[in-house]
Amino acid sequence: MFIDSHCHLDRLKLDTYQGKLQLAVDAATENGVDAMLCVAIDLEHIDEVLSIAAEYPQIYASVGVHPSSLDGEEPSIERLLSLATADKVIAIGETGLDYYYGEDSKEIQLERFKRHLLASKECKKPVIIHTRDAKEDTLAHIARYSDPDVAGVLHCFTEDWDMAARAIDHNYYISFSGIVTFKNAKALQEVAKQVPLDRMLIETDSPYLAPVPFRGKPNEPKYVPEVAKFIAALKGISLEQVAEQTTQNFYTLFKDVQA
Numbered sequence: 711m712f713i714d715s716h717c718h719l720d721r722l723k724l725d726t727y728q729g730k731l732q733l734a735v736d737a738a739t740e741n742g743v744d745a746m747l748c749v750a751i752d753l754e755h756i757d758e759v760l761s762i763a764a765e766y767p768q769i770y771a772s773v774g775v776h777p778s779s780l781d782g783e784e785p786s787i788e789r790l791l792s793l794a795t796a797d798k799v800i801a802i803g804e805t806g807l808d809y810y811y812g813e814d815s816k817e818i819q820l821e822r823f824k825r826h827l828l829a830s831k832e833c834k835k836p837v838i839i840h841t842r843d844a845k846e847d848t849l850a851h852i853a854r855y856s857d858p859d860v861a862g863v864l865h866c867f868t869e870d871w872d873m874a875a876r877a878i879d880h881n882y883y884i885s886f887s888g889i890v891t892f893k894n895a896k897a898l899q900e901v902a903k904q905v906p907l908d909r910m911l912i913e914t915d916s917p918y919l920a921p922v923p924f925r926g927k928p929n930e931p932k933y934v935p936e937v938a939k940f941i942a943a944l945k946g947i948s949l950e951q952v953a954e955q956t957t958q959n960f961y962t963l964f965k966d967v968q969a
Contacts, residue, residue, distance in 0.1 A: 711744045712938055712953050713960045714931040715866045716804075716913035717837065719748040719769065720758045722917040723917050735766055738927075738931040744768060744969070745960070746931050747802050748867075750837060751776035752938065753783040756793060763798040770967060772801035772838055774826055777808045777819045785822065790829035802830040803838030804865060807851075810843045820847065821890055821958035825853035836963050837862035839882075847875050852880050863963065866915045871901045877907050883963055885911035888921030888929065891940045903944050907955045911963070912937045 719731060728734035738746065749772045750759045756773060763771035773793035775785045783789075790802060807819050826842035830837040839862055841848040848864075858953070861881035866889065867874065874884050882906045890898055902910075914921075914937070916929035921936040938952045945952075961967055 711957050712742050712912070712934050713957050714743055714746040714830070714914050714916070714934040715736070715863070715911040715956075715960055716749050716780045716887070717763050717916045717931050718918075719746065719749065719916075719931075720755055722930055731762065732969065735769070735934070736930075737766070738934075740824055741823055741932040741935060743931050743934055743956075745770070746791035747772060747801065747964070749801075750774055751804060751805055753785060753793075754791070756899055760796050760799070768917060770798050770800045770964070770968040771796070772803050773799055774803040774838070775822065776804045777806050777815075777822065777840060778812050779816065780812070780815055785825060787825050787829045787832070790826065791833055794829065794833045794835055799835070800964040801836050801838050801862070802826050802833070803862070805847050806844045807844035808840060809847075813843075815953075816847075818882065823851050824855055825846075830860055831855070831857040834860050835966065836860055839864050840866070841869065841873075841968060845869055848869060849873065849876050852877065852882070856880060861963070863911055865911075866919070867901070868898055870897070870899075871904050874901055874905055878906070883909050883911050884939060885913050885957060886941060887913050887915045887969075888919045888925070888933065888937055891936065892923040893922075899944055902941060905949070907945065907952070908959060910941070910956055911959055912956050
């Protein structure tokens with residue numbers, strides 16, 4: 711059993727599935743993926759995210775606005791809390807900081823990230839964090855505004871061990887995507903070796919960043935076992951151990967989900 715802890719099902723490339731999301735979900739199920747978390751990146755498409763979760767019993771949803779989504783509705787704490795009451799919403803996000811492309815919007819990102827963390831604290835739903843080239847500011851916001859009893863996950867992790875360790879100290883999980891399988895990701899692979907298995911999640915972040923051996927193709931949830939296989943080889947443990955522990959971690963973090 712595998713869980714894709716972060717995917718964007720409203721953005722999947724469905725050309726090979728006759729345009730039908732049901733067929734992509736079926737393909738994931740046939741490949742041992744028993745649950746998926748469909749993650750919002752803006753409020754303009756939130757209805758589609760929520761409707762996908764409502765339609766499929768194995769799919770859950772998050773509500774939030776990505777740090778690089780700058781042209782749409784700005785989320786207030788009240789708006790996030792209202793959306794968080796929708797059926798099958800188990801998380802706030804994705805949110806966070808991305809200075810790689812968006813350093814010019816740093817102040818907007820910091821304020822928005824703060825609102826997401828405060829909403830997470832109030833509604834007691836974990837927060838999904840995107841962080842890129844913003845290590846110290848991300849950790850400072852987590853330390854100041856995050857509830858360690860609710861915590862969350864640093865998704866699609868690409869930073870260093872120091873950041874991972876400090877986030878884990880705040881009760882966060884570290885999630886690895888297909889990037890960890892890339893040949894040029896040696897530093898990230900060393901981080902993955904060090905992250906304790908009981909603090910780890912796996913994801914596709916589909917439709918982006920397909921893992922080896924599917925790199926360069928549209929990504930989809932059925933490929934999340936490839937991430938698990940790579941992690942197992944890195945750590946010298948069985949695939950079953952990775953599958954079992956990351957699944958348990960998902961249910962431990964997202965307490966609104968019934969295993």
